Amino acid sequence: MALTLGTAALPAEAPQEPILRITGQIEKAGRIAEYGAAEFDRAMLEALPKLVLETSTVVTDGVHRFSGFLMRDLLDRLGAEGETVTATALNDYSVDISMSDFHDFDVIVAMEMDGAPLARDDKGPLWIVYPRDDHAVLQDIRYDYRWVWQLSELHVK
Known part of the structure; x- marks a missing residue:
């Protein structure tokens, strides 16, 4: 699969509904609040280069088609160092993920599954998805815990 990284800057306007x-x-973001946070609404995230990934999951049946953006694209654009x-998810579930995961694998933040937007009451609006079927190592349960659905916050350290 060929990947291209977009060069467009993240929008500088304030998010409508983060x-x-x-x-x-x-270091930087489309919108940095005075307390050092970057907030993004759906339109801002949709402006990032798109990637489609087909893979199975441990919480759904069969192979699904996920559409979103590469986590490393977002973190690189923010100048993330850590x-x-x-x-962290909307239900306060949280897990630490090594930054190397995002460079070693094409981990996406999915916004759609099988062509439909991810709904808040079913894994959405954002879901961290690994290319599970492309790498045998990703079929280990340790990686399954990193598939955060209802993703709401990232903290880089």
Whole structure:
């Protein structure tokens, strides 16, 4: 699969209805609040280069087609510097993910599954998805815990 990284800058306007907040060791963002956080609404995230990934999951049946953006694209655009990203969901589930995961694998933040937007009451609006079927190592349960659905916040440390 060929990947291209977009060169467009993230929008500088304030998000309308933020769905993702990023804190920690970041240098820049489309919108940085005075307390050091970047917040993004759906339109801002949709402006990032798209990637489609087909893979199975441990919580759904069969192979699904996920559409979203590469996590490393977002973190690179923010100037994220750190070893770990803590991903937190709307239900307060959180897990630490090594920054190396995002460079070693094409981990996406999915916004759609099988052509439909991810709904808040079913894994959405954002879901961290690994290319599970492309790498045998990703079929280990340790990686399954990193598939954060209802993603709402990232903290880079």
